[in-house]
Amino acid sequence: MTTVIETRGLKKNYRMGTVTVHALRGINLSVETGEFVSIMGASGSGKSTLMNMLGCLDTPSEGEYLLDGENVNNLTRNQYADIRNQKVGFVFQGFNLLAKTTALENVELPLFYDRSNRVPHTRQAAMDALERVGLADRVHHEPNQMSGGEQQRVAIARALVNNPAIILADEPTGNLDSHTSVEILALFQELNEQGITVVLVTHEPDLALYTRRVIQMSDGRIVGDKSVESRLIAREVLPTLPTLENGENGEVQS
Amino acid sequence: MKWQNIFKAAFQSILKNRMRSLLTSLGIIIGVGAVIVMVGIGQGSQYRIKKEIDALGANMLIIFPSHSRMGGVSRGAGSYNRFTLADTRKLQKESSLTAGISAIVGSGGQIIGGDSNWNSRIYGVDPSYLEIRAWSLKSGTFFTERDVRAKAKVTVIGQTVKENLFPDSNPVGERIRINNTPFTVIGVLAEKGQDPRGMDQDDVVLAPSTTVLYRLKGGRYISYMMASAISTKDIGAAQEELTQLLRDAHKIKPGEDNDFIIRNQAEITEAAASAAHILTLLLGSIAAVSLLVGGIGIMNIMLVSVTERTREIGIRLAVGARESDILVHFLTEAVVLSLIGGIIGISIAYGVGAILNHFTDLTAMIQPQIVMMAFGVSGAVGIFFGFYPAKKAARLNPIDALRHE
Ligand SMILES: Nc1ncnc2c1ncn2[C@@H]1O[C@H](COP(=O)(O)OP(=O)(O)O)[C@@H](O)[C@H]1O
Ligand SMILES: [Mg+2]
Numbered sequence: 001m002t003t004v005i006e007t008r009g010l011k012k013n014y015r016m017g018t019v020t021v022h023a024l025r026g027i028n029l030s031v032e033t034g035e036f037v038s039i040m041g042a043s044g045s046g047k048s049t050l051m052n053m054l055g056c057l058d059t060p061s062e063g064e065y066l067l068d069g070e071n072v073n074n075l076t077r078n079q080y081a082d083i084r085n086q087k088v089g090f091v092f093q094g095f096n097l098l099a100k101t102t103a104l105e106n107v108e109l110p111l112f113y114d115r116s117n118r119v120p121h122t123r124q125a126a127m128d129a130l131e132r133v134g135l136a137d138r139v140h141h142e143p144n145q146m147s148g149g150e151q152q153r154v155a156i157a158r159a160l161v162n163n164p165a166i167i168l169a170d171e172p173t174g175n176l177d178s179h180t181s182v183e184i185l186a187l188f189q190e191l192n193e194q195g196i197t198v199v200l201v202t203h204e205p206d207l208a209l210y211t212r213r214v215i216q217m218s219d220g221r222i223v224g225d226k227s228v229e230s231r232l233i234a235r236e237v238l239p240t241l242p243t244l245e246n247g248e249n250g251e252v253q254s
Numbered sequence: 255m256k257w258q259n260i261f262k263a264a265f266q267s268i269l270k271n272r273m274r275s276l277l278t279s280l281g282i283i284i285g286v287g288a289v290i291v292m293v294g295i296g297q298g299s300q301y302r303i304k305k306e307i308d309a310l311g312a313n314m315l316i317i318f319p320s321h322s323r324m325g326g327v328s329r330g331a332g333s334y335n336r337f338t339l340a341d342t343r344k345l346q347k348e349s350s351l352t353a354g355i356s357a358i359v360g361s362g363g364q365i366i367g368g369d370s371n372w373n374s375r376i377y378g379v380d381p382s383y384l385e386i387r388a389w390s391l392k393s394g395t396f397f398t399e400r401d402v403r404a405k406a407k408v409t410v411i412g413q414t415v416k417e418n419l420f421p422d423s424n425p426v427g428e429r430i431r432i433n434n435t436p437f438t439v440i441g442v443l444a445e446k447g448q449d450p451r452g453m454d455q456d457d458v459v460l461a462p463s464t465t466v467l468y469r470l471k472g473g474r475y476i477s478y479m480m481a482s483a484i485s486t487k488d489i490g491a492a493q494e495e496l497t498q499l500l501r502d503a504h505k506i507k508p509g510e511d512n513d514f515i516i517r518n519q520a521e522i523t524e525a526a527a528s529a530a531h532i533l534t535l536l537l538g539s540i541a542a543v544s545l546l547v548g549g550i551g552i553m554n555i556m557l558v559s560v561t562e563r564t565r566e567i568g569i570r571l572a573v574g575a576r577e578s579d580i581l582v583h584f585l586t587e588a589v590v591l592s593l594i595g596g597i598i599g600i601s602i603a604y605g606v607g608a609i610l611n612h613f614t615d616l617t618a619m620i621q622p623q624i625v626m627m628a629f630g631v632s633g634a635v636g637i638f639f640g641f642y643p644a645k646k647a648a649r650l651n652p653i654d655a656l657r658h659e
Contacts, residue, residue, distance in 0.1 A: 085574020
């Protein structure tokens with residue numbers, strides 16, 4: 001097993017006028033290839049801040065970070081852009097899909113900016129990614145024509161399409177009803193079975209039980225880190241759940 | 255690098271946001287179109303006035319009688335030292351720098367001919383008049399020195415008079431009555447249209463100066479004189495020569511003021527041209543306001559969409575777009591929209607110009623420099639406001655761009 005993520009003493013301070021917020025107070029974390037990790041903790045404990053650092057969406061104030069064996073400290077803006085493009089797939093709570101743009105075009109977007117040209121047939125790759133998330137029949141739908149669950153699947157397909165070293169998902173089920181949430185977890189489990197490393201933030205203890213390892217955060221620190229004893233298998237749990245007919249965002253026909 | 259991908263993305267953005275694209279282009283269309291049409295009308299008027307004045311005869315001099323002053327005391331309004339035919343003859347004989355000098359004896363009158371009558375201006379002139387005015391005949395002949403000496407009752411009529419009296423026949427050889435005096439029509443003037451003040455230059459009847467003065471009007475005094483210098487560069491010299499000859503004729507002592515005024519065509523042209531220039535300036539400022547309004551329109555649309563577009567930029571940055579990718583994308587969008595808006599604006603301006611020229615009395619003269627200027631300014635505004643907010647957003651951390659509210 002190789003190490004995908006390795007941080008040492010990662011800190012992030014936000015200066016707000018005269019007050020300094022210590023969002024991260026020294027994070028030492030390592031994640032191995034093939035792991036499925038969930039990060040839990042109260043609101044404001046620094047989960048999103050950590051994920052943003054791990055996804056190179058933001059840079060830490062202090063500390064070291066190795067991603068996929070590469071030191072990613074003090075890089076240029078272009079180098080960070082290329083890392084986001086090639087090493088990381090990020091899934092947001094609010095989906096963050098381009099409006100008025102089809103699922104296929106949204107998924108293809110990272111390949112547009114891929115300077116490595118690892119993927120020669122971008123359209124086909126986007127199709128394949130959508131198929132992996134079970135949306136082969138929704139490729140030409142625009143975000144406003146899809147349910148929340150479907151939109152999040154598109155976002156996951158977009159995170160997959162570049163064959164990243166890791167998928168980072170910050171509360172991916174935060175806007176979804178519980179049934180749809182478990183379906184999304186089922187998808188992550190499936191991808192993880194295929195060997196993809198996943199780190200997922202959730203504040204629902206139930207959902208953490210679908211992952212293999214739970215990290216507990218509090219006030220910018222890691223306060224707990226343990227493996228899940230009896231892991232739940234989403235595919236098995238799903239048939240036992242009642243389907244929500246009137247879920248706000250998460251209507252998914254199965 | 256995949257430039258074609260980025261250009262493709264820019265074109266897709268334009269097509270997907272039709273309303274925003276349309277509104278942005280609209281600002282440029284208005285800016286470009288209004289400026290070109292307005293300045294075109296101003297310059298068209300300027301050009302037309304200049305052309306019409308040139309058509310009057312570029313070397314022309316006009317000699318008017320004026321109040322004379324004796325030792326600084328005006329002799330009063332009634333005391334014109336007016337011109338007589340003797341003045342004209344003296345100038346004609348002694349001037350060497352003029353190609354022709356003509357007395358002008360103005361009179362109004364009723365003309366009866368064919369089956370109808372018509373009121374027109376009657377001018378008694380000398381044979382050189384035609385050349386001085388740079389007019390020509392459509393048919394027949396002009397009168398000669400002999401006709402002038404004989405006070406011959408011959409006349410040359412303008413197109414408007416011809417059309418009113420002899421709409422369907424050739425009037426040459428016909429007899430008409432001017433204030434009850436019978437005349438023979440010996441020629442018809444070529445059509446000239448309106449003068450710069452909008453007067454119909456074809457509503458005119460010409461006859462020998464002597465005939466009008468002695469047979470129609472009675473009296474000694476002619477109205478004024480017209481002359482033409484032998485060449486454009488001799489206008490000033492001819493003016494001085496005529497001044498001296500007239501001072502001698504009127505026995506004006508050195509130090510005394512002239513009892514006449516000589517105006518040359520250049521002065522008349524200048525006055526009219528400066529009026530037209532003021533018109534151009536006026537229309538130009540209206541155009542500048544349109545440009546400003548168009549520019550503010552573009553700016554508003556662009557700034558309103560900044561929030562939405564900052565999030566879009568955040569998404570693009572999050573999936574790995576470089577700052578330069580975003581810049582090229584937004585610059586392409588802004589340039590394409592400005593170009594399309596500019597081309598539509600220019601087309602509309604040319605269309606409106608053609609309609610004005612065809613259906614109205616206005617003349618729109620569209621000059622390439624103005625087209626380039628209008629296009630350049632609107633384009634610059636469109637590109638700046640399309641690009642500058644994007645440039646700012648592209649410098650943000652992806653996460654800050656995504657959070658933008
Ligand atoms: N951009 C920011 N500016 C200032 N403070 C911030 C910013 N982002 C996060 N914080 C602060 O950092 C702390 C951790 O926030 P966050 O990582 O979003 O927590 P979580 O995702 O666990 O709810 C909070 O106190 C929050 O107010
Ligand atoms: Mg959070």
